[in-house]
Amino acid sequence: MKIGFIGLGLMGRPMAANLMDAGHELFINRVKPVSQFLVEKGATACDTPKAVAEAAEIVITIVSDTPDVEAVLFGENGAVHGLSKGKMVIDMSTISPVATRDFADKLAAIGCAYLDAPVSGGDIGAKNATLTIMVGGSDEDFARGKPLFEAMGKTITHIGPVGDGQTAKLANQIVVGLTVEAVSEALLFAKKAGADPAKVREALMGGFAGSPILKIHGERMLNRTFDPGFSMRLQRKDMALVVNAAREIGLALPNAASTEQLMNAAIARGDGELDNSALIRTLEAMAGLKDEA
Known part of the structure; x- marks a missing residue:
């Protein structure tokens, strides 16, 4: 064609x-x-x-x-x-x-x-x-x-x-955005508690917490490789679409809203063109940790 x-x-x-x-x-x-x-x-x-x-x-x-x-x-x-x-x-x-x-x-x-x-x-x-x-x-x-x-x-x-494809994609982005944030918190928790985040990720990959985001984005977080596969700016845009769509239908999505705000903070720090896995940098800054990259 x-x-x-x-x-x-x-x-x-x-x-x-x-x-x-x-x-x-x-x-x-x-x-x-x-x-x-x-x-x-x-x-x-x-x-x-x-x-x-x-x-x-x-x-x-x-x-x-x-x-x-x-x-x-x-x-x-x-x-x-x-x-x-x-x-x-x-x-x-x-x-x-x-x-x-x-x-x-x-x-x-x-x-x-x-x-x-x-x-x-x-x-x-x-x-x-x-x-x-x-x-x-x-x-x-x-x-x-x-x-x-x-x-x-x-x-x-x-x-x-028409429109249902976009609705499905926004549902996808809820899962992606919240899981990126969850993996960031998990690896940060492990590090702050004194455990080896790489070993913790390895263990989690074999259990129910295992996911493509833990595998791919978790590795990016550990290796500090934040070249964009999907930028923070675009992920935040999608989370904003989610929050706005939920508002239009009178639906509360508190964790989607809080993840959007964390991504706003990441963009304010200058991380908008980095991969969305760079969200961990904002959480690290909130925890008082120095940036490693």
Whole structure:
């Protein structure tokens, strides 16, 4: 298929490459030196999202936040100006479920389909095409988009109507955010109590506390390797989406709210562009420990 791909960040670049490896023709926007390899691989560079949409059958977006999706879709030279009846937009960003339904309604008015299909699995999952993809939209539209999802991910679930994919992703981010915070507290507790945090992590990995976050993020915390697989800034953005969505439906999520505040503190310390596992640095500072990196 002819696929437009907008959002060539840490996640988007390998996802786009995997689509090309699956035989799809790509049209891309905002090519920078780090994404130039896609052009060399055969992708066509377009000047605007509008031009991407004009050339493609399906437009995929994966950008940082709700306003960014709105801008690439509906802004000046946005994709909507190049879309025509029968085309489809698949948004793989993590954004507001409420805004998602509004975007879908606007596109439906011009005869275009919409799927929200946020992903989990980080840059590793994006590179290895093993992402978890949570999809909202009609059965017919999901069937149309599924071959593309299969080129980028491993666990693909049609959750329900438009917006439900984003709801599932926010539920995912509650688990991720709170578990990152819990692992940070556990390793900090071990260190402050005089035990070897590496040995404690090793023991916990064999029990019920074992998890991918304890394995991967715990190792990052111990080794002080905070190059972003998923930045603190983006994790905090997702936690804010959770808290705002909960407020809209009158739901108390006290631990999600407190984790958002801890991430606000981490960003205030200058850790926004570090991996979200760097949350341990903020907890260490609160405990009066000197930063080791």
